[in-house]
Structure formats: C-alpha cells, structure tokens
Amino acid sequence: MTMISNPSRRKLLKLTGAASLAAVLPSIPVSALAAGVAETGPRHGLSVFGELKYGPDFTHFDYVNPEAPKGGRFVFTAPSWAYNQNPQTFNSFNSFILKGDAPPRMELCFDTLMVRALDEPDAMYGLLAETVEISEDGNVYTFNLRPEARFHDGSKLTAEDVAFSLMLLKADGHPQISQNIQELKDTEVLDEYRVAVHFTGKQSRQLPLLVAGLPIFSKRYYTAYDFKQSTLTAPLSSGPYKVGRHAVGRYVEYQRFQEYWGRDLPVLVGQNNFQIIRVDFYRDRQVSFEAFKKGEMTFREEFYSKIWATEYTFPAVEDNRVLRKEFPDGRPSGAQGWFINTRREKFKDPRLRRALSYAFDFEWSNKNLFYDLYQRTQSFFENSDMKAEGLPSEKELAILEPYRDQLPESVFETAYIQPVSDGSGFDRKLLREASKLLKEAGYERKGAELVGPDGAPLTIEFLNNSPAFERIINPYIKNLGRLGIQATFRLVDPAQYQSRLNDYDFDICSRRYSLTATLSEAIRTFWGSEAAKTPGTYNIAGISDPVIDDLMDKVLEAETREEMNIIARALDRVIRSGHYWVPQWNKPIHTVALWDMFGYPEEPPRYDFPVESTWWVDTEKAKKIGKAG
Numbered sequence: 001m002t003m004i005s006n007p008s009r010r011k012l013l014k015l016t017g018a019a020s021l022a023a024v025l026p027s028i029p030v031s032a033l034a035a036g037v038a039e040t041g042p043r044h045g046l047s048v049f050g051e052l053k054y055g056p057d058f059t060h061f062d063y064v065n066p067e068a069p070k071g072g073r074f075v076f077t078a079p080s081w082a083y084n085q086n087p088q089t090f091n092s093f094n095s096f097i098l099k100g101d102a103p104p105r106m107e108l109c110f111d112t113l114m115v116r117a118l119d120e121p122d123a124m125y126g127l128l129a130e131t132v133e134i135s136e137d138g139n140v141y142t143f144n145l146r147p148e149a150r151f152h153d154g155s156k157l158t159a160e161d162v163a164f165s166l167m168l169l170k171a172d173g174h175p176q177i178s179q180n181i182q183e184l185k186d187t188e189v190l191d192e193y194r195v196a197v198h199f200t201g202k203q204s205r206q207l208p209l210l211v212a213g214l215p216i217f218s219k220r221y222y223t224a225y226d227f228k229q230s231t232l233t234a235p236l237s238s239g240p241y242k243v244g245r246h247a248v249g250r251y252v253e254y255q256r257f258q259e260y261w262g263r264d265l266p267v268l269v270g271q272n273n274f275q276i277i278r279v280d281f282y283r284d285r286q287v288s289f290e291a292f293k294k295g296e297m298t299f300r301e302e303f304y305s306k307i308w309a310t311e312y313t314f315p316a317v318e319d320n321r322v323l324r325k326e327f328p329d330g331r332p333s334g335a336q337g338w339f340i341n342t343r344r345e346k347f348k349d350p351r352l353r354r355a356l357s358y359a360f361d362f363e364w365s366n367k368n369l370f371y372d373l374y375q376r377t378q379s380f381f382e383n384s385d386m387k388a389e390g391l392p393s394e395k396e397l398a399i400l401e402p403y404r405d406q407l408p409e410s411v412f413e414t415a416y417i418q419p420v421s422d423g424s425g426f427d428r429k430l431l432r433e434a435s436k437l438l439k440e441a442g443y444e445r446k447g448a449e450l451v452g453p454d455g456a457p458l459t460i461e462f463l464n465n466s467p468a469f470e471r472i473i474n475p476y477i478k479n480l481g482r483l484g485i486q487a488t489f490r491l492v493d494p495a496q497y498q499s500r501l502n503d504y505d506f507d508i509c510s511r512r513y514s515l516t517a518t519l520s521e522a523i524r525t526f527w528g529s530e531a532a533k534t535p536g537t538y539n540i541a542g543i544s545d546p547v548i549d550d551l552m553d554k555v556l557e558a559e560t561r562e563e564m565n566i567i568a569r570a571l572d573r574v575i576r577s578g579h580y581w582v583p584q585w586n587k588p589i590h591t592v593a594l595w596d597m598f599g600y601p602e603e604p605p606r607y608d609f610p611v612e613s614t615w616w617v618d619t620e621k622a623k624k625i626g627k628a629g
Helices: 030-034 159-172 175-181 207-212 219-224 285-293 305-310 350-358 362-368 394-406 428-440 467-482 494-502 522-527 546-555 561-577 619-624
Strands: 002-004 073-076 114-116 124-126 129-134 140-145 184-191 194-199 241-247 251-256 276-280 299-301 322-328 335-340 444-446 449-451 459-464 486-491 508-513 581-583 589-595
Touching: 073 299, 124 129, 129 207, 140 159, 140 207, 159 175, 159 184, 159 194, 159 219, 175 207, 175 522, 194 207, 285 299, 285 305, 335 350, 350 428, 350 581, 362 467, 394 546, 394 561, 459 467, 459 494, 467 486, 522 546, 546 561
Parallel strands: 002 508, 073 276, 459 486, 459 508
Antiparallel strands: 114 124, 129 140, 140 194, 184 194, 241 251, 251 276, 299 589, 322 589, 335 508, 335 581, 444 449
C-alpha cells in the first residue's frame, strides 16, 4: 500500500498531495484574488482567495512553540512521501526527478520561496522571498529575495539560482512537478536579489503559489552535475537540514544545519527542533513494529488496524513509556483504494469496473479485519465540503447540464454510493448484481471461468509491495473467484513496485492520495488526460475524459471557496460515475504511538500533521524513560 501526499513545505508536495472553480469568470485580475494585502506593492503573503491570517509583523505561526528547545533525535518510518521517494528503500538523493528511489523527507534540505501556514487552507508566507509583487494583469510575480540566504557551503543564494531552478524543474523535473507548471512561461533575473516569474496568462490562481513552494537549487552545483541522473552524492542544498549518516536501503539521517541562515525567520520560529531526523527503512511493517517496541524507533504512525487494536500490549505500553494517541486530521481524507488500470483493454468497460466493487465486502472486512476502526470511502474528497452527497444542487446541475450528452444519467441522480453488504463475507445478493453487470458487459460463465467478449478468461493481478495487504486482498480474491474471475496477489520488491507503477505495468494496485483544502494544479496529475499518458504521474487509473478535464479547468478558476466546493462536488460526481477504483476506507484521525520523550504543541494545525518540524525532545521526559543522550 503506498501513500502519497499532495505537497506542503514539510512534504513539499502538499503538492499531498496534498490534492477552485468558476463556470464563467469575469475579468478580475489574478492579483486581486491572490493577495492578502493591498492590490499593489510588495506583499508578505499570498492566498488563492485573498484570505491571510497573519499580518506583515507576525513573529511565529500559532501552532508552534516559539520556545521549543533544540536537540535530540527523532526516529521513524515515513508515513507519507512524494515524487520518486520510496518508504521502503532508497538508491538516490535526487528526489525531484522520475529516475531512482529517493528517501522521504529530502525536502527538508531545500529552501523554497515561500512556505505554507498549516492552519490556513492555502496561505503562504515568505522564506527565501521576503516579499512578492504582482503585476496588474496577474501574469508576473516578482520575488524580492533575502540577501542573507545561503547554501550550506556558505555561497549566496541569488536570483540566478531561483530562475535556474524553476526552469530546470519545468524541463526535467519529476512529472508530478513538470506537468503542473507548464503555464510557467519564463523567469527573469532583475538583479542579484530580484527575480520575475512570468506566466502564460492561462495559469490558474493556484499555480503561482505552487511555484513558490518548489525547491531552489544551486545553479553552480547543477551546472557541474547532471540534474537528470540519480546519485548517492548528497546535493548542495540550503535548507534547515542536510544529509548526514546513511546506509543504502537501511536508514538516512538528516542533520540540523547549525549555521542555517533562516532559523530565526517568523515562518520558521519554533520549528526544525530535532538535531537528527532519522528515517528507517523496512520491507515489512511487522518487522518495523518490532523495532519500535524495542525503542529503535521513537515514533510510529499506525496504519494497520490489527496492530493498533491487538498488539500494543508490550511492557513499554503497560508502564507508560510508550503512549498511544489520536490527533485530529482536518484535511480531506483522500482517496484510498484499489485503482483499476483502464489503459488495459479488459478494463475499458465501466460496467466491469463497477462489478468489481460488488465483490469487495467492506462491512465484513471492517468487522473481522479492521476491528471496526474505519469508515467506507466513497469520494475522492472525503472529510471535506467538496464531497458530493445526495442529489445535485441547483448550482451543481447548472455546471453539469452543458455536458449532459457526454455523461451517464447517474451523474444527475443521487451521488454514487458503494454497495453495502450484509457483512457475511459472501453476500449472494451483491454477487448476483455483479454477475448481472458482467453479463451486460459481454462476459459469460464457462465452467469455472468468466470469459470476455474477446473469448479470453478474465484474469486480474493485484500488485502490491507489502505482504501485510495479502490478508485483506485474499477474501476479495475469493469473492471474485465466485464470479469466475481468476484473481491473484503479486508481491514485488519496493523498487520494482515503483517502477511498474511509473510505467503503468499492472492490472490493479493499492494507493492513497491526500488532497489539500484548496485544489491546485496537482489534481491534473490525478485525473487529467495528459497525465494518463505521462509516466510517473498520480493518474494510475488512466482517467482520460474531456468532461473531467474541463471541470478541472473550472475548479481551478474559482473566484471563491464556495464556488470551488460546488464545482468540486460536480467533478466528484463525474469521477465516481466512471468506477475507476474500488474505494477502501478512511478515518479522520492520526493514530500514533510514541516513546514518551517528546513535547508538542497543544493544538496541531488543521491542514497537516507536521510532527518532524514542530515537535521537540523533552529532556526530562527522555531521562525518565532512559532515552536521554
């Protein structure tokens, strides 16, 4: 099971990842909608809808402890990742290209022009850029850089580096970056610390903010070294951390850079507190759990309900050296499910894809495998106002009506809900419905086999990189067998898994995507036609539909958050009607276990869970449990 976040500064991609709309737009300049202060002059922050919580003189974000002590170690396995990062192994430190497998959290080593405020839906404030100016037509963003910015070798970070980096990422960056910034036209160095970023005029309101959150590289370094090559030489960077000790495929340590130029900036006060952030790599989740029990790791976000419900009974839990906690997750819960590769001819018919959902008995699985810890996922926008529910509203219908001839009638009816079983694990009624759909799609039962219109038996391979998922998939496979579908589970190593996903060489695979509260260009990599044919994007189902493309354009042109939510609901109805996946499950909380040696803010920010950047080591607690030093 892989989990992708749609990037913020911490994971870079709340690109998340993290994962905006108007049917008809008046001629309002982008600048009027993307600024948090006056329409002209330098601004300290940007927001898609013009909403800024923090003024120009703010001293720190409200969700941090400005007095947090520095030092100590934080050891974990990564619960989220982006671009070419792999949570199970690594063979490269170049995280921003398609080639290779990089370790999660390489983004900690790189500065960006601006950073997200995680208690706001989409606001950004200056890091490398002290301020930004926006042209009257909204097509040029001029960033005024901080002269004190430095790379780790002491060299200046200048406008040349910014201009070079953005164009490099557009040309050669990972498809999840390059495909999203095609409307970035050019960059222009105005002087040593001023750089103008030119857009085509076709950009969404979100794109300038996305660009402001991209990593900035050293032009001198990447003029000498080929950016397109994977390498185990740690690149020159400028961020709060740098690559330290590491062993390929086992661990990597990010070491806090003591002379980091930006440590006292308001956007970073109270953050980056650990001296060492260590990411450990395990091929098996159970093995990593044993390492946590021994204290080799000090933090664990738990994604396995069986372990959470039954296995936290070891001595360190009983004597409160290890705590179990739940933290709220205010983000859209994201789309977790089995994604069906519609590029393959056998999966072209939506009736077949819908039939596959009838064979998955979530109610039985939740009770017998998940200890009733989950709720069923229905939407790509769970846990948000963007989720479509019930009949379409008048405003949703107004958006959908022009496409009526191109859409199934179900889009205009009650939003599609996954079938609910009797919880027996063998719901005959649902299997009969599946058989009916398969027959409509031209499939016939011949003995034990289900034979398609092409005369070939229907076979399905579930591709995965975690043996823990086998116990979940096997009951599903058994029900598919009752329909005559020959389904198998295929376990491959992490590098092969990522390679096959990049090349779309699979039938069905599991994945989770997490979207941000304000939709950005990143959604094109999830559902866009261009992304469907580009290796390495998030559109692993191969969704290619002109209506979806058009609705994404509209959602990204929204003038207000309310409009964005309305168009997103219409988009959700259309995507769900295509049956591109078999949705799995979600929970609106983070379930974590930790050795009781940490301090953390009382109220986490709503739109992320930035443990690595906002927590700290409490030395008194650490001494009590023998974890000091």
